[in-house]
Structure formats: structure tokens, C-alpha cells
Amino acid sequence: MTSTAATTGHEPGKPTTVGGVVGAPSAARAAQLARRAAGGQDSAPVEITAPFTGLVTATLPQATDPDVRKVFGEAREAQRSWAARPVRERQQVLTRLHRLILDRQDEILDLVQLEAGKARLDAFDEVASTALVAGYYGKHSARILGDRRVAGVLPLLTKAGELRHPKGVVGVISPWNYPLALTSMDVLPALVAGNAVVQKPDNQTALSALWLHELAEEAGLPAGVWRIVLGRGSQIGDALVEESDYLCFTGSTPTGKELAAKVARRLTGYSLELGGKNPMIVLPDAPVAKAAAGAVTACFSSAGQLCVSVERIYVHESIREEFTRAFVAKTEALRLGGELGYGADMGSLTSESQLATISAHVEDARQKGATVLTGGRPRPDLGPLFYEPTVLTDVPETAELFAGETFGPVVSIYGYTDIEDAIERANDTTYGLNASIWTGNQAAGWAVASRIKAGTVNVNEGYSATFGSVALPMGGMKESGYGRRNGAEGLLKYTESQSIAVQRGLRLRPPRLVPPKLWTGGMTAGLRLLRRIR
Missing domain, CATH: 3.40.309.10 (Aldehyde Dehydrogenase; Chain A, domain 2)
Incomplete structure (x- = not known):
């Protein structure tokens, strides 16, 4: 098996190193991204190491339970004005983000390698996937979320339609293994649907999520609509579950089952992508x-x-x-x-x-x-x-x-x-x-x-x-998950459907002077006719 040794030091005249990895973004850049995380001023920070070398790459603030609940309140305020914007305006943010991702891919390729230990070609898979997600929802969201007219119960007399409303504030718990791609797959459709998002990425690969967060705001996403909190699930997991209007989780099957049970008690929705063999x-x-x-x-x-x-x-x-x-x-x-x-x-x-x-x-x-x-x-x-x-x-x-x-x-x-x-x-x-x-x-x-x-x-x-x-x-099917990401389903899951029908003319109950038996007979004949027409 051919081997290439990991780089572990800095040579004179070479690029600066983070975690002993030559060419990685500077320590100052890592600290700049870390500051985008919300909360954590009152708790001990955590040092993250590079898988290639075991050396420290970043020091990350850790949010507390009260921090997270405060962030949800602020996100809820920001969500109202964001949801009021037309869908086409929201999806334009993703179109601009698509371009930024491809234009600035070198830095995120370095970050993904630095944090996750991937080969660069595998890191590029994440860049490509993120661009595809931003491009798809940047083009199709208005169509998928648009008001839908349907046939009413009585032709010409019943005007019926379906509207889609954002859930509110979506909680996203992201894993360490695909920090860029899985962030984009879960966060971007939630945002374009009109929600605010509070995301907890894994500490190990948080810089990649924070990088995408920076680009999204540069692409026009209002500050406060997408918030990132860092911390361990044992410390802030309850706040994420209890404050979310919808929860999206990617991780192990046992943890997914525990979260599903907690969410079920609140009667709010969730989606899970779990294990596989x-x-x-x-x-x-x-x-x-x-x-x-x-x-x-x-x-x-x-x-x-x-x-x-x-x-x-x-x-x-x-x-x-x-x-x-x-x-x-x-x-x-x-x-x-x-x-x-x-x-x-x-x-x-x-x-x-x-x-x-x-x-x-x-x-x-x-x-x-x-x-x-x-x-x-x-x-x-x-x-x-x-x-x-x-x-x-x-x-x-x-x-x-x-x-x-x-x-x-x-x-x-x-x-x-x-x-x-x-x-x-x-x-x-x-x-x-x-x-x-x-x-x-x-x-x-x-x-x-x-x-x-x-x-x-x-x-x-x-x-x-x-x-x-x-x-x-x-x-996934069976114990590999519940719900879907990507496609129309991956967008609509972040919305509540609302049905509206306007009735004109003929009532759906017999008039006062019409015997019920005569009225039901007429309705029966009409239902038979409707089946043939439709």
C-alpha cells in the first residue's frame, strides 16, 4: 500500500500552519471564524486538534443552556422579517451563495481537510454537493413553495388552495463527518422556506459550518437568521429540542431515537438521518x-x-x-x-x-x-x-x-x-x-x-x-432514519401546509325548505357525475 507522510511542521518561506498542517488557513483566520459562534462567554472553551497531526487547530467557545435559549429568542425575532420577504428574493441569496462557494473553494477545501482529515478529492465532494444544493434550491424553491390551487368540492362554486408557511425556528444538529455538505443540505432549504435556523455543528468540524455561515451572510442572508451555537449535546441538547419548532438531526441511531422521543412529547416535527450497514x-x-x-x-x-x-x-x-x-x-x-x-x-x-x-x-x-x-x-x-x-x-x-x-x-x-x-x-x-x-x-x-x-x-x-x-x-428506511432531505420533500418538510376553501352559491347542507332525503339524493347523483368528470 502506497503511503504519503503527513506534513507536521513549518518550513522557512512556506505558508503558515494550523495544527502543524502546512498551507492551512492561519490561526488568526480560524479564530475569526470561531467568533461567529453565538454564546460561550461564560463557559470554558474547547481546543480542537487536526486529525492529520494531533496538534491544536482552533479554540472554540462553548454555549450554555441559557445561551442557546437566548439565541432561539433572537432568531425568532429575525425570522419574522425574513419570512415576510418573497420566496424569489430569499432564493436569490442561495444563487449568490452558489457562486461564492465555487469561487472560494480553496479555503474550504483546506478547512475540511484540516478538520475532518479527508483526502482533498473527498473534500471537493463536499464543495460540489454544497454548490448543487444551493443551485437547486436557488432555482426551484419558489415553484415548490408556491400557492397551489386544487379542485374544490363543488366545481366553480368552491375555490380551494394550499399555502405553505415556514415552521418558525429550525434546530439543526450536524455531524462531524461531512461538515460542509450536510450543513448545506439541512440549513439552506430551511432558510429559503422562510425559517430561521439555530445550528449545532460538531465541535471537531465547526469551522467548516462557520465558513459557510460567513459566505451566506455575504450573499445577502440577514444577520441573525442563521445562528450557530457550539457545545456538547449533554449540555445544550435539551435547549435545542425544547426551543425548536422543527428538529433536524444527523447522527447515530441510538441518539436519534432518544431525540425523537423527546420531540414527540412536544408534538413538533423532526427528521433523522441515522446509521447504515x-x-x-x-x-x-x-x-x-x-x-x-x-x-x-x-x-x-x-x-x-x-x-x-x-x-x-x-x-x-x-x-x-x-x-x-x-x-x-x-x-x-x-x-x-x-x-x-x-x-x-x-x-x-x-x-x-x-x-x-x-x-x-x-x-x-x-x-x-x-x-x-x-x-x-x-x-x-x-x-x-x-x-x-x-x-x-x-x-x-x-x-x-x-x-x-x-x-x-x-x-x-x-x-x-x-x-x-x-x-x-x-x-x-x-x-x-x-x-x-x-x-x-x-x-x-x-x-x-x-x-x-x-x-x-x-x-x-x-x-x-x-x-x-x-x-x-x-x-433512510427502518432504523436508518425518518424523513428525507433534498428534493421537494427536503424543502416542504420545513413548512406547515394550510388549506383554504372559499364557498360560493350552493351550501353544503340542505336549505331549510328542502327535505334532507331529497337533498342527499341530489348530492349522490352529483358525486357520481363528479367521478366521471374528474
Whole structure:
């Protein structure tokens, strides 16, 4: 496996460093972004370290429960004037933001790498996704949110329509793994729908969210409409749940269940994107080289720390040996490294807890009889959180990683002979977030995809086809979540629908001098006629 050493120091004449990473935004710039967070003057700040080096990158203020409740009150005030603006005016902010994101991508690429430990190409996926989201809602929001006329109960006499009103103040709890993309997917549609947003990004990757916040205000978003608070869920989570008119959460399934129970007691809405144990099925007619290359991207992008990445591969026995050989070879050719550039194919993990979980899963599987075909070890020679991309086979059902989410650069290969068996095994999980099908026959791929119990399924792709198609809803089935982001659903969920009907002429109850039986007979005849007309 090719390796590229992480940069750990500053050389004379070279760019300044943050967290020991050459070329990263300056410490002054990191501090400037950190000051955009609300609250935290009365609590101890938290130091954040760079995954590549383990050195400090930023010191972040931490909000308290009273801070958060105060911020919600201020956001509620700001929301009223923002919601009063026409939708087309609000969506113009996103159109301008789209341009700014692409024009200034170099700094955010550095920030995402610095905070999350990603390879630069994986960081660019976040830039592209954010631009796509801003572009889509910047173009289509007015149409999706527009007043809708419908057929009234009595033609010509009943004027009926649907209006959409913003929820109010939306609480967004964002994870550490895709700090830019997931911020944009959740925050931008909430804003263009006329809401204010109070977001709590993960401390580890908060600078990326704060960077987008800065650009949004430069694009014309009024100050106070989108607020960012920093802190641990144990300290400020109750305030976020209790003050939000709608809650959007991305994270683990256990935490999602706890939040859903708390929100349910308030009878306010929520959406959740949770865990996954995503399968790939390789059909016997699949082009092996393309499927193997696609599997490398599907499994090891962002070091496997992606909710929709593949952790299980089912390959038809007729091509299993050939596929495995090609897949292992391509995996071993990946370049690992921690540089701010395109020199590495895979970066590091983001946290010590992820490294501990992944190491434990692989060792548990090995001890229970699994075979490690490649990888299976940390790489402290490159940096504190590097772990080799790992491929296993012969993983027994008793192993933790057989059914449990690993969330790292680890994948298991299984053989099958009957497609019905492969589909059943792919669906044999409590999760249902994403899946991937590889085949030489698109119609066959679509047919198999339609039988997979997952919110998104990609044919001849790992996850990018659905992830990048912003007009499509994205979310999980079963314990992988509730609700959808992206598309019309990802916008309408942040609104309350209101139905209005104006009745003219004929009443919907019999006049005083008309016998009820005669009136109901006439209405029955009319209902039969309406069915034919409509």
C-alpha cells in the first residue's frame, strides 16, 4: 500500500500552519471564524486538534443552556422579517451563495481537510454537493413553495388552495463527518422556506459550518437568521429540542431515537438521518474491473466515514475470485497521506473513538475466524489517526462488524449463487440507508434495486449518483432514519401546509325548505357525475 507522510511542521518561506498542517488557513483566520459562534462567554472553551497531526487547530467557545435559549429568542425575532420577504428574493441569496462557494473553494477545501482529515478529492465532494444544493434550491424553491390551487368540492362554486408557511425556528444538529455538505443540505432549504435556523455543528468540524455561515451572510442572508451555537449535546441538547419548532438531526441511531422521543412529547416535527450497514451486490454479468474500481470509491471515500458508504459486498460466485483479486489490488494501490493537496487518495480517520471502534471490529472479526485480505492495521507512522483500507472475507455472523456499523475503511466480501439469496441477505439488517448494484444490464439493475429496502439505491455507482441528484429525496428506511432531505420533500418538510376553501352559491347542507332525503339524493347523483368528470 502506497503511503504519503503527513506534513507536521513549518518550513522557512512556506505558508503558515494550523495544527502543524502546512498551507492551512492561519490561526488568526480560524479564530475569526470561531467568533461567529453565538454564546460561550461564560463557559470554558474547547481546543480542537487536526486529525492529520494531533496538534491544536482552533479554540472554540462553548454555549450554555441559557445561551442557546437566548439565541432561539433572537432568531425568532429575525425570522419574522425574513419570512415576510418573497420566496424569489430569499432564493436569490442561495444563487449568490452558489457562486461564492465555487469561487472560494480553496479555503474550504483546506478547512475540511484540516478538520475532518479527508483526502482533498473527498473534500471537493463536499464543495460540489454544497454548490448543487444551493443551485437547486436557488432555482426551484419558489415553484415548490408556491400557492397551489386544487379542485374544490363543488366545481366553480368552491375555490380551494394550499399555502405553505415556514415552521418558525429550525434546530439543526450536524455531524462531524461531512461538515460542509450536510450543513448545506439541512440549513439552506430551511432558510429559503422562510425559517430561521439555530445550528449545532460538531465541535471537531465547526469551522467548516462557520465558513459557510460567513459566505451566506455575504450573499445577502440577514444577520441573525442563521445562528450557530457550539457545545456538547449533554449540555445544550435539551435547549435545542425544547426551543425548536422543527428538529433536524444527523447522527447515530441510538441518539436519534432518544431525540425523537423527546420531540414527540412536544408534538413538533423532526427528521433523522441515522446509521447504515450498506450493501453492494455484484451481479454475474457485471464488468469486474469497473465494479472493483467503483467498490474502492464506495468503501473508502472519506476513509469510510460516510453514512452511505458500503460495508458489505455480495459477489456472484462465478466472478467472486476475479472481483476479489481486482478489488484487493486496487485497494492496495491507494495512497494514504495527510497533505493539503491532491496527492493522497485516502486521508485519516477523524477521531480517536473512530480509530478505537474500527480497530476493535477488525480484531474481533480476526479472532473469530475472518481473513484479512489487505489492511487491518493503524498507521501511526503517517499520523495519529490513520488506518489502512481493509478488506475481509469469511466473516462469521458472530463478529461485531458482520451486522454492526463500523463507519470506517473496512468492508467484508461474501459470495452468493442465487440472486434471491443475495437480495435477502442485503435486506437482512435493521438499517436501510443506501445500497449499490453492479451489472451489465441496466434493466436488471433497476429491477434488483427496486427490491432493496433502502432509501437510496445506485446502479453501477456506489453512492454519488443519488447523493448528487439533489432533486431526489435522500433518507433512510427502518432504523436508518425518518424523513428525507433534498428534493421537494427536503424543502416542504420545513413548512406547515394550510388549506383554504372559499364557498360560493350552493351550501353544503340542505336549505331549510328542502327535505334532507331529497337533498342527499341530489348530492349522490352529483358525486357520481363528479367521478366521471374528474
